[in-house]
Amino acid sequence: MTSLSNDHSILIDIQKSTFNRILAVIYLVIWIATILANPLTGGNSKQFMLLGAVVIVICGVTFGLSHRHFRLAVYILIWGLWGCVAAATQNLSQPVVYYFFATVVLFATSLMRLWSQVVLALASTAFILLFAPSEITFGAALFLWISLITSYVVSHGLLQTLDITHHYQSYAVEQMKKARDQRGEIARMAAALKLSQENQHRLNIQLRYALNSAEEARRLKAQFAANVSHELRTPINLIVGFSEVMATAPEAYGGPPPPAYRPDIQAIYRNATHLQSLISDILDISQIEAAQLAIVKEETDPHQVIDEAIRIAQGLIQGKKLELRLDVPSQLPAVCLDRTRVRQVMLTLLTNAVRFSDKGRITLRARVDEREITVSIQDTGMGIPKEQLDRVFEEFYQVESNLSRKRGGTGLGLALSRQFITQHGGRMWAESEGIPGKGSTFYFTLPLTESTLFTAHPSPYQPVDENQARQVIIWENDPAIVQMFRGYITQHTVHAAQSLRDVHTLLKSTHPLAVICDTYADVTALQQQVASVSPEITLITCPMPSGRQAARMMGLVDCLVKPVTRQQIFAALQGIEQPIQRVMIAAGERDMLRMYSRFFQTAPENYTVGTALTGMDALAMMRTDPPDVILLDFSLPDMDGFTMLEYLKSTPVLDKIPVIVVSDGSTTNTILPLVKGEIVLRKAGGFQPMELVRCIEAISGQLIPPSVLKS
Structure with missing residues (x-):
């Protein structure tokens, strides 16, 4: 300009x-x-x-x-x-x-x-x-x-x-050109989808709709991602659930499978688990802005991530009779990374290399210097023109789109991969001469250390080093809440404690900056423990947005979100104090009923399991033979889950039976407003003036303004 x-x-x-x-x-x-x-x-x-x-x-x-x-x-x-x-x-x-x-x-x-x-x-x-x-x-x-x-x-x-x-006029002209380009692209897509059946009036509506604000576009994309993810929850839950039982508890089928089946079952279970993690990413996209996915970093050996990615992609490589060469040092330092995200990046690069190579080899290299690890994946495929090297990382962009459609792909993999690497503090780029046979090479880096500025306050207590000062402890037994904190607190390392004893142990070993707990926890006992270690440690109590806590406030044992595992169900059962022998499972799909039944067959206790495909059948069976616990899947065909809960509460014989709810996530969002409380910051040593001002400023900057003000 x-x-x-x-x-x-x-x-x-x-x-x-x-x-x-x-x-x-x-x-x-x-x-x-x-x-x-x-x-x-x-x-x-x-x-x-x-x-x-x-x-x-x-x-x-x-x-x-x-x-x-x-x-x-x-x-x-x-x-x-x-x-x-x-x-x-x-x-x-x-x-x-x-x-x-x-x-x-x-x-x-x-x-x-x-x-x-x-x-x-x-x-x-x-x-x-x-x-x-x-x-x-x-x-x-x-x-x-x-x-x-x-x-x-x-x-x-x-x-x-x-x-x-002139500057703003040029900017307006530039934006108008971009809008015109987007409008033309949408016009072509609409014509392809609707063929000749779309009339001019319909096309104009589509074009005007495409010119809505960027915020509206993000909202629609998030809604689409959430809808698709919710539709995938049940089938992926079935795949993971059955493959997990076959892989880890084959006795539920009367004995171990033939030896030839075992590698295939393990491959199904491993890839289904990976697909399940990707669906969780799609849900993250629907919940956050600025296209920043939550990442959970942990100390990881890069060899493990490389081996996992190669095992998943091995079938594709062998299917096209390509040679895979590894040039990786035997010793690599541990890196703080999100295992699922980095593995997804490697899988994307390996899959692209296979897709665009008809013969030759794929070479995976890793190099280490003082600051970072550099991983490269080179192929001998068609290559990429030099003028398009930067554009391959754009969303929906594909090199030679006709050929790309024949070879598959959506044009999103590289864009998401660069985003993941950037969130790790690394870089990602591509090199190619654009000559068929010489292929292309994609590189990405992962930093070995993370630099964080930490300001220490004067204190009579022994100062802690920078790494210790970046620790926080969260006392919470809901894995979803712990995962949320670990994913979105990026400047501090989050340690999880499930009991007061765990908190005491972590306080001694980490000397954290803060301890976070639920408003309904034993705050007095926790405050005494924190003060005994150092009055400089801040105690933060707040209402945790936990579906489990909300479920308990409704009188439920737990609220599980699909996809669920048998470990989650067994953990929920352990929270019931009374002995359990008879279990009633109510779900609207036969496959889900079979999977839940398989779960209970692998349990260490012997349960008597009853199943029902509708809410009315389940109520009729329970009135005749009340169970000790109810596993209620909200996918009932004849009534919604809340109606079923009302029936249970209004029936004297059934109102005291513990209930475990399984839903697709929308149920949790519905009952979360029941969790209310205050956010309280406590420090035995007191807050310094500027420290207090900055805390209030940070909290105020993230609050959502009230929608309606009372006059």
């Missing part, structure tokens, strides 16, 4: 327009002055008429010359007018004519450069000093320079204003 001051052509256009207006003003003034010649000239009308004719001739000549040699025309006009004013001072007995030099200077400020204006002003001043009567010399010279300075200041301010206007 060019600046107006740097765009010579625009300045010339402005000066040409000003030039023509000055000529028009001069013509008008000359004709008016001609009519009033006698009173103005004091009897020297002939000389005045001659000077007026000269001025008109100069104006006519410069007007014709301005179309081909504008600068020359400007200099002829300005110096010609200057000469006419000088001649008028000598031929007309009017001292006031000397003040007309200021008018010429004013014209010059609109048409000439600054140095030319100064030369003109100096020449005018010299002429005034030499020839003007003494009584007006100072006034005329002063008026001339005041006019020059004032005109320069005004014109300079005007140019700055025009510069800003």
